[in-house]
Amino acid sequence: MDLIVTDDYDALSRAAAERIADLIVTKPTASLVLATGETPIGAYRELAATLRQRRADVSRLRVFQLDEYLDLEPDDRRSLFGWMARTVLDPLGVPLANVVRLDANAPDLAAACRAYDAAAAAGGFDLAVLGLGPNGHLGFNEPPAPPDAPTRAITLTEASVASNGPYWGGADQVPHRAITAGMSVLLAARQTLLLVSGARKRQILRRVVEEPATPDVPASFLQRAANVTVFADREAWPSPPPARAANPSAGRSA
Numbered sequence: 001m002d003l004i005v006t007d008d009y010d011a012l013s014r015a016a017a018e019r020i021a022d023l024i025v026t027k028p029t030a031s032l033v034l035a036t037g038e039t040p041i042g043a044y045r046e047l048a049a050t051l052r053q054r055r056a057d058v059s060r061l062r063v064f065q066l067d068e069y070l071d072l073e074p075d076d077r078r079s080l081f082g083w084m085a086r087t088v089l090d091p092l093g094v095p096l097a098n099v100v101r102l103d104a105n106a107p108d109l110a111a112a113c114r115a116y117d118a119a120a121a122a123g124g125f126d127l128a129v130l131g132l133g134p135n136g137h138l139g140f141n142e143p144p145a146p147p148d149a150p151t152r153a154i155t156l157t158e159a160s161v162a163s164n165g166p167y168w169g170g171a172d173q174v175p176h177r178a179i180t181a182g183m184s185v186l187l188a189a190r191q192t193l194l195l196v197s198g199a200r201k202r203q204i205l206r207r208v209v210e211e212p213a214t215p216d217v218p219a220s221f222l223q224r225a226a227n228v229t230v231f232a233d234r235e236a237w238p239s240p241p242p243a244r245a246a247n248p249s250a251g252r253s254a
């Protein structure tokens with residue numbers, strides 16, 4: 001696990017966008033799984049500009065949805081697919097036919113989750129772009145989540161309902177159930193970027209990077225995954241203190 005600390009959120013967004021763009025330019029047929037949420041919005045904005053500048057071909061990318069709320073009507077503004085379309089798919093120009101969705105309206109959710117895992121396992125993810133929940137969740141793999149957890153329906157913890165409340169006008173507006181890509185397919189990604197910004201993520205980030213991996217902090221299992229880079233701004237990883245991270249390469253500044 002590599003930790004790159006940037007001066008601020010804008011620098012974090014630029015650095016992450018560069019990494020994602022490098023992969024897309026090198027492998028235009030790459031499979032990506034992309035988080036929604038606030039943190040990656042800046043990186044996606046930068047990425048759209050960078051890809052235009054580099055005249056990259058996005059027509060053959062494959063993009064997997066990371067998570068989706070349950071119990072919504074298909075056109076509900078709270079759908080995470082809608083968020084993903086607005087913040088990344090449309091700005092990049094990724095054809096919707098190339099998106100593997102988590103089908104929250106499938107008559108048989110368990111079968112839909114198995115189909116997603118099969119599609120993900122077929123080629124594997126070249127890149128996972130993830131955010132960090134204040135409770136240590138990855139996607140909606142709420143704690144406790146073991147590293148072999150499959151794609152599945154879950155109930156949000158109260159902590160996640162509360163932290164997502166501001167996005168939807170209050171905690172009472174947040175759906176309580178979701179489906180999430182499983183820990184198992186996420187941890188198998190060939191490259192992972194974990195984007196972490198802001199003081200409210202400070203404590204949980206230290207647990208992710210420095211403490212032994214535990215189902216109580218699902219993101220801590222990234223310590224065991226291949227080719228993981230944590231991009232944190234100084235708010236999230238103040239300097240000092242010096243990092244004594246899970247991997248000796250951690251603690252670099254950008």
Ligand code: F6R
Binds near residue numbers: 137138
């Ligand atoms: C979003 C997702 C979540 C968020 C996490 C951090 O698709 O799966 O795991 O990445 O809750 O959210 P922000 O970035 O809004 O702090």
